[in-house]
Amino acid sequence: MGKLQEFDITFANNKVVYGPGESIIGTVKIRTANSLHYKAIKVNCQGSCGISNKMNDSSWCLEEQYLNSMLSVADKGPG
Structure with missing residues (x-):
């Protein structure tokens, strides 16, 4: 590669x-x-929401996933 x-x-x-x-x-x-050289190009999108009980705290006490999707933007098919 x-x-x-x-x-x-x-x-x-x-x-x-x-x-x-x-x-x-x-x-x-x-x-x-x-x-x-490639067979496919795929984009994986993930989205979530995190909640903290302290301001400026990057550690989440609760996290919920809202989106998990994969999109093929170029695909040449099987080899």
Whole structure:
């Protein structure tokens, strides 16, 4: 596999929080040093909500998963 030179995810309008029913729009940019042979490119999206009982505390006392979805954006089919 080619050495990864750049991997960047940019959401439209620099949005970082989405509500129910909203579309997630953005771009994924990948650049490698050499050619990369692939059978498929898939994007796995995961979304969850975490609740803490202290301000500025990154350890969650409760977390609930809202989204876990995989989307195939390029697929050449079986080998």
